[in-house]
Amino acid sequence: MAVTFEALAHPVRQDILAELRARPRTVNELVDSLRISQPLASKHLRVLRDAGFVVAVPEAQKRRYALRPEAFAEVAQWLEPYRWMWEDRLDLLGAQLDEMKEEDEP
Amino acid sequence: MAVTFEALAHPVRQDILAELRARPRTVNELVDSLRISQPLASKHLRVLRDAGFVVAVPEAQKRRYALRPEAFAEVAQWLEPYRWMWEDRLDLLGAQLDEMKEEDEP
DNA sequence: GCAGAACATGCCCTTGACGTTATATAACGA
DNA sequence: TCGTTATATAACGTCAAGGGCATGTTCTGC
Numbered sequence: 001m002a003v004t005f006e007a008l009a010h011p012v013r014q015d016i017l018a019e020l021r022a023r024p025r026t027v028n029e030l031v032d033s034l035r036i037s038q039p040l041a042s043k044h045l046r047v048l049r050d051a052g053f054v055v056a057v058p059e060a061q062k063r064r065y066a067l068r069p070e071a072f073a074e075v076a077q078w079l080e081p082y083r084w085m086w087e088d089r090l091d092l093l094g095a096q097l098d099e100m101k102e103e104d105e106p
Numbered sequence: 107m108a109v110t111f112e113a114l115a116h117p118v119r120q121d122i123l124a125e126l127r128a129r130p131r132t133v134n135e136l137v138d139s140l141r142i143s144q145p146l147a148s149k150h151l152r153v154l155r156d157a158g159f160v161v162a163v164p165e166a167q168k169r170r171y172a173l174r175p176e177a178f179a180e181v182a183q184w185l186e187p188y189r190w191m192w193e194d195r196l197d198l199l200g201a202q203l204d205e206m207k208e209e210d211e212p
Numbered sequence: 213g214c215a216g217a218a219c220a221t222g223c224c225c226t227t228g229a230c231g232t233t234a235t236a237t238a239a240c241g242a
Numbered sequence: 243t244c245g246t247t248a249t250a251t252a253a254c255g256t257c258a259a260g261g262g263c264a265t266g267t268t269c270t271g272c
Contacts, residue, residue, distance in 0.1 A: 003114075003120070004115075005111045005112075006111075006115040008115075009110075009111040009114075021188065067191060069188075069191035069194075070192065072185065072188045073192035075185060079185065081127055082173070083178075083182070085179075086176065
């Protein structure tokens with residue numbers, strides 16, 4: 001079930017995803033806003049597409065790229081088994097109170 | 107605020123984190139359970155340590171590695187702006203996905 | 213059909229990750 | 243102190259990601 005974090009590892013790809021968060025974009029829009037070369041944008045988009053984080057919607061001779069929620073849900077799902085850690089830590093100040101009253105365990 | 111996903115990208119490191127989820131381990135325990143070489147374990151642990159995902163607690167001549175919740179909280183925080191996407195989708199597509207949540211084998 | 217726009221891909225080079233073996237470092241026990 | 247245990251680092255070869263430039267490919271409108 002190895003989540004593909006490699007696609008998220010590159011800063012340019014993180015920037016692309018952040019851009020697409022607002023709304024879908026064409027390649028050239030990303031090229032302009034991120035100030036990268038067009039081939040580089042296409043290559044990073046390919047990585048993101050192969051990893052399932054984006055989809056390309058053909059639109060005339062352009063291709064509008066959009067986020068694919070399922071991929072992000074998988075990341076969240078991967079993260080889920082670790083969630084108790086920092087949530088418990090937030091309750092750390094009340095750790096002593098935990099002894100007095102019994103709560104349900106995760 | 108670029109989250110360091112590179113550390114999470116490698117399958118061996120994902121395995122290490124999964125092991126540490128149960129309880130802290132020494133290097134040799136990880137070597138045995140993951141069936142990797144000792145230098146390799148040390149190197150991957152170094153990457154995870156530099157990225158903040160684990161800490162080494164000296165214990166006699168051993169070093170017990172433990173997860174560091176803050177790093178995972180940062181990942182969750184990075185993911186937060188994307189959360190609305192699949193949560194909205196769950197409302198639209200249905201709650202069936204909510205029940206078959208732990209079914210995924212690529 | 214043709215020209216141009218919008219992307220994708222191929223090729224080349226550089227750099228760095230990964231894994232292995234060998235060796236260094238540090239702490240413990242006798 | 244000496245040997246052993248436990249871990250870290252060094253040195254080295256391999257291989258693929260990343261970025262550049264150049265070239266395909268596909269669609270559109272004239």
